[in-house]
Amino acid sequence: xxxxxxxxxxxxxxxxxxxxxxxxxxxxxxxxxxxxxxxxxxxxxxxxxxxxxxxxxxxxxxxxxxxxxxxxxxxxxxxxxxxxxxxxxxxxxxxxxxxxxxxxxxxxxxxxxxxxxxxxxxxxxxxxxxxxxxxxxxxxxxxxxxxxxxxxxxxxxxxxxxxxxxxxxxxxxxxxxxxxxxxxxxxxxxxxxxxxxxxxxxxxxxxxxxxxxxxxxxxxxxxxxxxxxxxxxxxxxxxxxxxxxxxxxxxxxxxxxxxxxxxxxxxxxxxxxxxxxxxxxxxx
Ligand code: SF4
Numbered sequence: 287x288x289x290x291x292x293x294x295x296x297x298x299x300x301x302x303x304x305x306x307x308x309x310x311x312x313x314x315x316x317x318x319x320x321x322x323x324x325x326x327x328x329x330x331x332x333x334x335x336x337x338x339x340x341x342x343x344x345x346x347x348x349x350x351x352x353x354x355x356x357x358x359x360x361x362x363x364x365x366x367x368x369x370x371x372x373x374x375x376x377x378x379x380x381x382x383x384x385x386x387x388x389x390x391x392x393x394x395x396x397x398x399x400x401x402x403x404x405x406x407x408x409x410x411x412x413x414x415x416x417x418x419x420x421x422x423x424x425x426x427x428x429x430x431x432x433x434x435x436x437x438x439x440x441x442x443x444x445x446x447x448x449x450x451x452x453x454x455x456x457x458x459x460x461x462x463x464x465x466x467x468x469x470x471x472x473x474x475x476x477x478x479x480x481x482x483x484x485x486x487x488x489x490x491x492x493x494x495x496x497x498x499x500x501x502x503x504x505x506x507x508x509x510x511x512x513x514x515x516x517x518x519x520x521x522x523x524x525x526x527x528x529x530x531x532x533x534x535x536x537x538x539x540x541x542x543x544x545x546x547x548x549x550x551x552x553x554x555x556x557x558x559x560x561x562x563x564x565x566x567x568x569x570x
Pocket of ligand 1: 347348349350351353354355356357359393394395425427463
């Protein structure tokens with residue numbers, strides 16, 4: 287039996303079931319009312335997942351990456367509340383443009399609001415005009431294997447993950463980002479267990495994360511995860527510095543130059559060779 291048809295994401299949440307019209311309070315209607323704290327929205331994003339995407343930037347992040355170019359997303363009590371219904375309505379207004387894309391939730395840290403993102407993704411999958419592809423862009427900072435159940439509903443509804451591996455060096459991770467590396471690693475293990483397609487992203491910062499040893503370490507880490515579908519090495523740029531000035535925060539990487547994109551490409555090859563070696567080792 288097909289489930290009830292949800293006609294609208296409007297506040298009336300009208301549903302039609304066996305010819306009877308009801309105003310629902312559960313299922314997709316329940317999700318429509320869920321609110322999250324959002325920093326900003328981008329209606330035509332092209333860098334956070336496949337195709338053209340509706341991108342939701344969540345407010346709040348527990349990490350403090352020295353190279354973060356969104357320090358205005360850090361504080362949890364800023365931003366504004368947005369409901370799932372409101373976001374889906376905005377998506378539907380431009381649906382034809384997202385034919386090969388979908389919705390991406392990034393941040394800040396979207397996994398700091400797992401209930402909200404789970405509701406948004408569930409509603410996206412159940413959208414009356416057709417299933418919407420969902421992508422989660424995360425550092426994994428709030429994930430812990432001991433509390434994996436908290437994230438279960440969210441991961442059940444996630445089609446693609448963009449997972450940041452900040453560095454393969456655990457000591458550097460703490461000084462570079464302010465939190466231990468284990469959160470991202472435990473999330474990576476969970477995504478592999480669930481076989482959720484995952485694209486790994488690693489920012490290459492001159493003098494910090496640009497050694498061959500460092501990126502080979504990243505390659506070895508992802509060599510353990512069979513669900514990895516890609517690796518992006520993102521060259522560090524200095525465009526975020528101006529935001530720190532505006533917020534009156536001192537910029538931790540003052541004086542560090544932008545990374546040469548060509549060198550980042552070479553380092554990606556190093557990482558991929560290390561990944562292949564690790565996979566060969568595992569298959570022995
Ligand atoms: S995890 Fe992302 S949003 Fe949070 S501090 Fe790091 S780069 Fe910034």
